Amino acid sequence: MTFVRPSRFDSALIRASIACAAALLTACTTMTVDRGTYYADTSHHAQYADTRIRFLVMHYTEIDEAQSLNVLTTEPVSAHYLVPAAPRIRNGEPVVWQLVPESQRAWHAGVSEWQGTTELNAASIGIENVNLGPIDTPQGRTWQPYPPAQVDALIRLAKDIVTRYGIPPTRVVGHSDIAPQRKTDPGPAFPWKQLYDAGIGAWPDAASVTADLAGRAPDAPADVRGLQQKLARYGYDVATDGVLDEKTRRVFAAFQMHFRPRDYAGNPDAETDAIAQALLDKYMPSAPAGATPAR
Template sequence: MKIVPLLALTALVAGCATAPPPAAPRFDHSQTARGQSDRIKYIIVHYTVSDTPRSIKTLTTTDVSAHYLLTDTEQPFFYTLVDESRQSNHAGYSSWKIYNQLNSASIGIEIVNPGFTETPQGRVYAPFKQAQIDQLILLLKDIVKRHNIAPGNILGHNEIAPQRKQDPGPLFPWKQLADAGLIPWPEPSRVAARLPGFQEQLPEVTWFQRKLADHGYAVPQNGELDQATRNVISVFQTKYRPALYDGTPDAETAALLDVLTTPIPALPAAPAAPAAPVTPAPAAPAE
């Protein structure tokens, strides 16, 4: 007769016992938020100013890093130094359009290249190997596809830091990237059409500063042709007119800049073809 109270007491104690904590958080991956985007917005191209062994040492043992290092060997290849899901410290203090400190929004690619040498005749830059550029284009196409990088968001280090950086320099073949469909390029016919007007009347410095800012550069807006403004003009010329990059706001620079910052107007829609006349069907003969 005492068994029933004992069973009831056992059940009561079991009901009051604390459940053990879960070993791991529980997830349901069946829902996805609409409001999201890829963290990677830009690809930044650098040169190392050293050979491959020293570049590896610098990029693996100091606070400076990059996601990829492209060697200058006979058959160039990439070292993967930082996973794309993680931030590398390659951009430093930087700015482009609405973004500042581009480390967090970019992938950095270092290309082994000695950079430049100071000579009595001036600074002499070292060319890139075509095999390096071939490899680079393959990687850029892959990254652009995977991260949906917008046209115009493949940049040189000097473009995002024009007051302190020169890389990848005037011998980097940006036009090859344009020919590969990776970056926009000023249409020569549009540049030629604008050139006479700018040769006749060169815009004021304020125009150059505004257009450079529209393109993406961090540039003073003070109407003065100061050294900071000249530096930005020089960087622009280095990319789009590497034959002369002295920072002088000349007519050809104005034409290039105007084309790059002025969208091509959309063609008017073709008028709809008139509807074909409808011929009524003949009436059926009466029976």
């Protein structure tokens, strides 16, 4: 092989190529983004930051699918997702409606509070489920069930969301949890236990509930202030004054619809108290009384 010494022109070309490659490498390293009227250098990342999405909120629509799509896309209310009662299937998988990009705020929570955070619209993803909710009959009020196909689609959707955003179990909530004074959705028929079994949301351990009952009858009276404190610690916006007024009853009822749907009259009974304690023991064992989880 014959070695040919590069000419002066070739040497200049080589130096220029090296300089160009170095510039390209620097650009790649600094990750400079052209924003049209300026460049943004994204090579430095702040240590203290997190996702906007920290909660997942469940709803029911109280109207059918066609009406839900119309309302949620044309009126001043919205949700990120709408899960049909009977989702169509594509390639063996259910199809849900996405109405708002996850990066944007949907108008689904309204005046709300959970674990010290207010205005949940700004920090959550909202899922509406096509469901009529309460149905009043001559025999009394019933609640429309959630069909298995809908529950399957909801589990797939919710599992994906909580996994991608790392949403803790105690931050998967119902509209009634975050706004108990004015909302009852997703209602006592909502399959919270099925979601928990699929890895979504919180649920008390039965053995812990039994232990916390400590021999008390489930419907025995519980201390109002003690139950208020437990629910406030778990995340509810509730007074801790020991007064069993209508506002406190609505909070108790919201908690019962979520975790003890067989009886959600809002009475401060021993079983409700034991469930609250079991949840705290499981998910917030080190949190002092009155503390709220870190953001």
